[in-house]
Amino acid sequence: MLKVGILGAGTMGSMHANCYAQLPDVEVVAIADKRTDLARKVAEPLGARVYEEADELIEKADVDIVDVCLPTPMHKEFVVKAARAGKHVFCEKPLALTIEDGEEMINECEKAGVKFMVGHVLRYFHEYVAIKKQIDAGAIGKPAVVRASRCASQPLGWQDWYRKREMSGGVCLDLIIHDFDFLRWCFGDVERVYAKGTTFTDIPVEYALVTLRFKNGVIAHVEGSWAHSGFFTTFEAAGTDGLLYFDSRTASPIRIFVRRKGEEKAAVEVPESPVNESPYLREIRHFVECVAQDKEPEITGRDALEAIRIAIAALDSMKTGKPVTL
Amino acid sequence: MVKVGMISFAHMHAYSYASCLKELPNAEIVAIYNEDTSIADDLVKRFGGKFFDDYHKLLEEDLDAVIVCSANADHKEHVVAAAEAGKHVLCEKPIATTIEDAEAMIEACRKAGVKFGIAFPCRYIPAVRRAKEAIERGEIGRIVGIKGTNHGTMPGGWFVVKEKSGGGAVMDHTVHVVDLWRWFMKSEVVEVYAEADTLIHDIEVDDVGMLTLLFDNGVFATLDTSWSRPKAFPTWGDVTMEIVGEEGVISLDAFAQDFDLYNNKVMKAQWIYWGDNMDMGLISDFIDSVEKDRPFMITGEDGLRALEVVLAAYKSAETHQPVRLR
Numbered sequence: 001m002l003k004v005g006i007l008g009a010g011t012m013g014s015m016h017a018n019c020y021a022q023l024p025d026v027e028v029v030a031i032a033d034k035r036t037d038l039a040r041k042v043a044e045p046l047g048a049r050v051y052e053e054a055d056e057l058i059e060k061a062d063v064d065i066v067d068v069c070l071p072t073p074m075h076k077e078f079v080v081k082a083a084r085a086g087k088h089v090f091c092e093k094p095l096a097l098t099i100e101d102g103e104e105m106i107n108e109c110e111k112a113g114v115k116f117m118v119g120h121v122l123r124y125f126h127e128y129v130a131i132k133k134q135i136d137a138g139a140i141g142k143p144a145v146v147r148a149s150r151c152a153s154q155p156l157g158w159q160d161w162y163r164k165r166e167m168s169g170g171v172c173l174d175l176i177i178h179d180f181d182f183l184r185w186c187f188g189d190v191e192r193v194y195a196k197g198t199t200f201t202d203i204p205v206e207y208a209l210v211t212l213r214f215k216n217g218v219i220a221h222v223e224g225s226w227a228h229s230g231f232f233t234t235f236e237a238a239g240t241d242g243l244l245y246f247d248s249r250t251a252s253p254i255r256i257f258v259r260r261k262g263e264e265k266a267a268v269e270v271p272e273s274p275v276n277e278s279p280y281l282r283e284i285r286h287f288v289e290c291v292a293q294d295k296e297p298e299i300t301g302r303d304a305l306e307a308i309r310i311a312i313a314a315l316d317s318m319k320t321g322k323p324v325t326l
Numbered sequence: 327m328v329k330v331g332m333i334s335f336a337h338m339h340a341y342s343y344a345s346c347l348k349e350l351p352n353a354e355i356v357a358i359y360n361e362d363t364s365i366a367d368d369l370v371k372r373f374g375g376k377f378f379d380d381y382h383k384l385l386e387e388d389l390d391a392v393i394v395c396s397a398n399a400d401h402k403e404h405v406v407a408a409a410e411a412g413k414h415v416l417c418e419k420p421i422a423t424t425i426e427d428a429e430a431m432i433e434a435c436r437k438a439g440v441k442f443g444i445a446f447p448c449r450y451i452p453a454v455r456r457a458k459e460a461i462e463r464g465e466i467g468r469i470v471g472i473k474g475t476n477h478g479t480m481p482g483g484w485f486v487v488k489e490k491s492g493g494g495a496v497m498d499h500t501v502h503v504v505d506l507w508r509w510f511m512k513s514e515v516v517e518v519y520a521e522a523d524t525l526i527h528d529i530e531v532d533d534v535g536m537l538t539l540l541f542d543n544g545v546f547a548t549l550d551t552s553w554s555r556p557k558a559f560p561t562w563g564d565v566t567m568e569i570v571g572e573e574g575v576i577s578l579d580a581f582a583q584d585f586d587l588y589n590n591k592v593m594k595a596q597w598i599y600w601g602d603n604m605d606m607g608l609i610s611d612f613i614d615s616v617e618k619d620r621p622f623m624i625t626g627e628d629g630l631r632a633l634e635v636v637l638a639a640y641k642s643a644e645t646h647q648p649v650r651l652r
Contacts, residue, residue: 144525145534145552196546207471207570209548219521219536227570238554
């Protein structure tokens with residue numbers, strides 16, 4: 001039985017806790033969060049112990065895996081501490097806010113001989129897996145021009161950390177990091193990045209438009225938005241023999257709207273795309289298997305590092321107004 | 327009755343403009359010139375008027391206005407000759423392939439005291455006008471950034487001969503949307519960055535274009551001009567934009583007024599457009615401006631400003647650096 005300690009009981013921490021709970025031979029035994037009320041809510045159904053401090057969990061809890069779901073600026077400190085304590089480490093994306101921090105995290109995990117995986121969960125999303133399969137099979141011929149969008153409303157988090165660019169890195173590091181990793185998975189390494197966005201302005205909405213030129217010639221456009229309402233993604237890839245297009249807004253097989261008596265305003269219709277196994281469960285299962293069977297995770301430290309390299313290049317391009325060559 | 331001469335059917339839009347003229351009660355096609363004389367009988371049968379194999383002879387006729395739909399590089403010769411003959415001119419976009427040609431055309435029309443209009447029919451799409459009104463009313467607050475597309479299918483013919491077209495997808499599909507954005511925001515493009523290449527078809531001009539623009543009001547925008555729609559695609563292409571403001575978002579898909587058609591003989595899905603005919607809006611407005619001798623909304627300067635963006639994009643794609651316009 002593998003024992004897990006989760007750092008952070010926010011959206012991702014409770015999501016991960018829920019995934020571990022569905023897997024055999026693994027149990028969540030400890031959850032750390034300064035917001036102990038929140039931690040207790042996640043911990044109680046699992047019979048896990050609550051720690052107020054992440055340090056305390058790493059030092060005292062008898063765990064094999066530490067799962068880091070803290071705000072991005074805290075990733076390095078606790079990944080390194082967990083690795084040094086001999087724990088296998090799963091870390092939410094993005095890896096870190098700087099290349100130096102990311103490299104240090106990877107090196108420390110290697111030195112400690114522990115498994116390390118970063119949650120680039122798109123690689124476990126049914127639609128993205130299916131898209132990659134088609135591209136790899138030549139369904140669009142040689143890929144040429146690609147468009148990815150990820151639009152959401154402004155996320156809320158602990159002390160509103162998403163809104164602070166020095167903490168979250170804005171949409172480039174926090175949101176479309178998903179698309180950067182997926183595009184790199186499909187098309188290889190990026191040569192050049194050019195970006196415009198609001199991240200370094202006093203404009204109250206976070207929006208970025210990024211152009212990537214891949215080493216294989218592919219030109220890609222990525223839109224990241226916390227300026228929209230709701231959440232949706234789109235993906236389009238055109239090549240020498242065809243085009244594929246995905247829109248999460250039309251790929252919802254069920255929509256439910258509930259009319260409440262006496263309410264003047266129409267209720268919101270909630271679209272859903274239910275799947276038997278959530279992408280998060282697939283992701284966590286893979287990591288648990290890697291630990292149990294001493295295998296290397298599919299998503300390597302270098303993958304996570306290259307993803308933040310693209311995001312940081314986009315931010316640098318925004319700041320300088322120049323393209324950044326990687 | 328406004329008497330109109332058609333100079334060339336090299337650009338397929340001429341067929342649509344001529345059909346509109348035929349429908350208008352206050353316009354008449356009096357004369358037609360075309361480089362390819364093999365279709366002379368067909369053109370006269372469809373649209374009326376007298377056929378000329380020499381446009382100089384056509385310009386000797388009693389005409390109020392001419393519509394120039396020759397290949398991009400021939401616009402200057404035809405427009406200048408028409409102006410010198412004292413005819414009002416509506417010219418297909420892009421205005422020309424060089425700044426010098428465009429300036430010479432504007433100057434010739436100014437000197438002759440004739441109207442010089444550029445065919446940017448997208449200004450006549452009702453949904454586009456709704457977007458403009460919403461922006462002007464401040465419905466989405468200050469505009470932050472815009473994501474635009476003007477996708478198409480590779481047109482072939484003279485469009486892919488650089489000498490005649492001046493360039494590929496970037497030349498063909500930049501100007502419509504740039505014109506709309508200038509019109510919406512009363513703002514000029516100050517900087518252009520572009521990735522452009524020939525990645526899809528075996529042709530001598532670019533078929534993928536990804537532009538990033540900066541306007542003098544601080545708004546950033548990207549525009550995908552690619553001929554990325556394969557033959558199997560249900561329609562010719564699109565004009566779309568996501569206009570992100572501080573207080574909201576306008577999503578515009580200009581040709582979305584359509585329905586799906588599946589036909590066994592065609593063996594591909596088709597999107598059948600049923601919205602208003604933008605070309606009719608353009609042509610009837612131009613004819614009305616000639617008849618009433620009032621200014622026409624879309625000027626040679628509008629054409630020139632849009633062309634400047636195209637040429638800056640080509641320069642940027644070559645140098646991999648942003649190009650300042652003003």
